[in-house]
Amino acid sequence: DSGVTQTPKHLITATGQRVTLRCSPRSGDLSVYWYQQSLDQGLQFLIQYYNGEERAKGNILERFSAQQFPDLHSELNLSSLELGDSALYFCASSVGLGSVIETQYFGPGTRLLVL
């Protein structure tokens, strides 16, 4: 158990809909990262938050947004969903700003299926 929790575990929805994925980092960790793993892709970095502020942005679509709340949990909002958004979405956390030597601890993921 990494200490990172993600809800829900599974989500089935229809195209055009909007969903919210939730992540609670390990106790004491200030950074939260979101990754997407599609069927034939590795883990693609989406976005990082550090202590409530956006820190780094990766291949995140404009239809997607995220935020980190004062209690440090984070939510990833996916809107106008398309079939291609079906994927595993992982959240990870680390203690600091995210230097290369910081270990990222991953949650179990949310499996999203868009029908």
Next chain:
Amino acid sequence: DQQVKQNSPSLSVQEGRISILNCDYTNSMFDYFLWYKKYPAEGPTFLISISSIKDKNEDGRFTVFLNKSAKHLSLHIVPSQPGDSAVYFCAASRTGYALNFGKGTSLLVTP
């Protein structure tokens, strides 16, 4: 643009033998490399890392080798155990930037 490549989607090894997982990268600015291990229905877990100033790092049965001139790294597991059966992701990073992951190699260790 896949900057980290794991060209073998799967690998099967007998218990007790050596497992060698390979990874290539294209960005010469990467200065830190990591291996993560993933079991089904779980998130990836950190396994071992290496800085670009080193060419080898060892942790128990796991050793990572880095060949900067070839932009290649490998993970050696000796001896392999059935519990090592998992998907292994190679990742690379440069200071101030996010992790870049490969697509993973599924390792099966047979008794």
